[in-house]
Amino acid sequence: MRLLPVLLALTVAGAAHATVDPSISDRPAPTPIRASKIVLVGDSTTAVQGGWGPRFCADHVTSFAACLNLARGGRSTYNYRAEGSWALVEAEMRTPGYAATWVLIQFGHNDQPGKPGRSTDLQHEFPDNLRRYVQQVRAAGAKPVLLTPLTRRQFVDGALVDDLAPWADSVRTVARELRVPLVDLHARSRALVQALGPVPAMQLAQALATQAQVASALDGTTVGASPVQAGATAAAQNAALEPMGQAKRAFDYTHLGDAGAQVFATLVATELAREVPELRAVLLP
Numbered sequence: 001m002r003l004l005p006v007l008l009a010l011t012v013a014g015a016a017h018a019t020v021d022p023s024i025s026d027r028p029a030p031t032p033i034r035a036s037k038i039v040l041v042g043d044s045t046t047a048v049q050g051g052w053g054p055r056f057c058a059d060h061v062t063s064f065a066a067c068l069n070l071a072r073g074g075r076s077t078y079n080y081r082a083e084g085s086w087a088l089v090e091a092e093m094r095t096p097g098y099a100a101t102w103v104l105i106q107f108g109h110n111d112q113p114g115k116p117g118r119s120t121d122l123q124h125e126f127p128d129n130l131r132r133y134v135q136q137v138r139a140a141g142a143k144p145v146l147l148t149p150l151t152r153r154q155f156v157d158g159a160l161v162d163d164l165a166p167w168a169d170s171v172r173t174v175a176r177e178l179r180v181p182l183v184d185l186h187a188r189s190r191a192l193v194q195a196l197g198p199v200p201a202m203q204l205a206q207a208l209a210t211q212a213q214v215a216s217a218l219d220g221t222t223v224g225a226s227p228v229q230a231g232a233t234a235a236a237q238n239a240a241l242e243p244m245g246q247a248k249r250a251f252d253y254t255h256l257g258d259a260g261a262q263v264f265a266t267l268v269a270t271e272l273a274r275e276v277p278e279l280r281a282v283l284l285p
Helices: 003-018 053-059 085-094 125-139 165-178 185-196 198-204 211-218 234-241 258-275 277-282
Strands: 036-042 065-069 100-106 143-147
Touching (some): 053 258, 085 100, 085 125, 100 125, 125 143, 143 258, 165 185, 185 258, 198 258, 258 277
Parallel strands (some): 036 100
16 A cells, blocks of 8 residues: 555656656757956946946846956056956956957056056056057957046036046057057046036035035036145046045045946947947947
């Protein structure tokens, strides 16, 4: 009698096996995936807190491409390599299984003067560092894309202060020289922020501006962390005061909150799709 339950169970299992869903039993041969990878390299204006990178990876890249944000706050073309961050990028470029790996490189903010351990010489070291990055990306079989630096958002008499223009020009020169795709984030972000004006542009920051900062911006001139930093030199002064990679959510004219990250991530995705046709299939501008 004890065998009866066992026999019944075997009979039921056999019947179930005989009526397997055809969608399971008649599977077509799978098509191998051809996934791409996008690696973001840069400073805090690209990084996971304060930059456009998180929203770019989350909202503008399809599941057919891996998107890895290796940007770090406080990094320049010099110390990103010196500390070993570039070695991590090199390891990612060698990872097998991807049809193509794209490396997006954006520096400039921390290459400016007045930042010990970060600043680089604009005439020689900065462009040479960019060239070396591009050459090593290509040597690894990956594909480089250069981005000009995101604009800051400080104004004097209603005009946007363009303290990053020389670094943006240097990136453009290297891109032309080495025939590298270029996303001119500096030009596009400058046009957007200038069109917004001093007060609306404050909404792109990580936190709310103070009443004093808003009052000054209403007159066309922004002030920094303290009123002493107002005027034409405000952008350079604030740049020198930015802590190296320190996580924070405070108001400033450099870093991005959620709204700012989405605005500039959309801009980057749109420009990238235009400048790099090979990536259009995996981008959602």
